[in-house]
Amino acid sequence: MSKFLLACFVSLVITSANGQGFVGKLKQKASEAAEKALEKKAEDKTGVKTTSGTDSETQSESESSSNGSSTGRPTNKGGGGLVSTPPDVNQNLTDAETAFKAGSYGEARYAVQQAMLGVEMEIGQKVLKSLPEKVTALPMLPEEDQVTSTGYGWAGLTIVRVYRTDDKELKATIANNSSMMTAVNMYLANGGYSQQTGGQQNWKQTKVKGYKAIIEYDESSGYKLSVPLGQSSLIAWEGINYSSEQEMMTAANAFDIDGIKKMLGEQ
């Protein structure tokens, strides 16, 4: 009898322990479900995905492993970038006048620089518009058009246009007040440098639309043709996978060099 009573007691204790475990599990499940429901509501309202518990750990682990860092910093997934607006020339000139009259020379200087930046960007856009849309059957890539200006006047204005189909490319760079000018003019002014006497001829003097020029060839980078314009400007073409010097010259001849020179104020 006592044995039966003992067995009953033990089974009761086990059942109750199991019951407590069962209730605990139920509670845990219920709280997880409640959390998930709350998160879903929050996500619906804010539009931001949130994670918690084991899910978030798994996600952060996978993120850190995919980013290759373990700092836990979030990665930027987009933000629209910066708005590129050229400075208002007239407004900056007015600001410069006011600042100069008030003796705020630093302010006046800044305003004139901004105005110069604005004008240079406009000159650049004007030059880009005048360039051909197609050169030796290569179409232009307007998304790769570039106008770079420092607004200082001396570091110059650089305009870039790219033409490309598959692996054939022509890149036209127009530089105003460029330091590259010095080197090119030095070559052109010293006739003795112009031709190599032995070995392979990698560069030589030539003419494009009546302008003195230098054409270079490099096995890895292709052809490069540079034409100084007036006192301080330069137009250079870099041709990749051009079949011959002649083809490169034909490409350069498609450009209105006189027009570009005039736009840059060169004589």
Add this chain to the structure above:
Amino acid sequence: MKKIFTFTFVLACFALSAQDFSKNLATAKSSYASGKLEDSRFAMQQMLTEIDLAIGREILKLLPAKLETMAANPKSDNVTANTGLAGSVIHRDYGTGEKISNIDIMSNSPLVASLNAILSLPFMANSGDGTQKIIKVDGYKGILQKSVDTETNKTDYTLQIPINATLLTLAVPNSTEADVIKMANSIPVSQIAKLVQ
């Protein structure tokens, strides 16, 4: 009488500069309006030069008339505006004969970056042999360099203070460190800094 003459001369220079500035401003505006962008840009470059000259003249007014016992030589005062890589240079010298000193202020100086790098590394800035040390003038850190002429045994000092992109240099040949520091302290560096900003 001399002072009146100098004042009138400075005033005349400023009036001339202001006139040129206004003339170039008008050219820049009209050229821009008529689409002559390159002409407008050239006029703006001229405006920048005139502003640099005006800044230079203002700085010269700020510089002390005397450095210790040495009086300024106003005739050699000079402002060169380049609107170029090296920027504008303002020069004033003091004294005569063996006791002389020079102040040069150069905007957009290519040396500024390396000097700032030295100033940010204390172990590099102060040399063990006492030929180079950091001092503060009017709140601005500068590098004081000493060089001894092996033949004459005279000690020359050069103090370089970077102010943003501008470099102020005080060169005093044949002097002592204490004198050079006294001279440096009479230069209104913070006021100059406001003008060159």
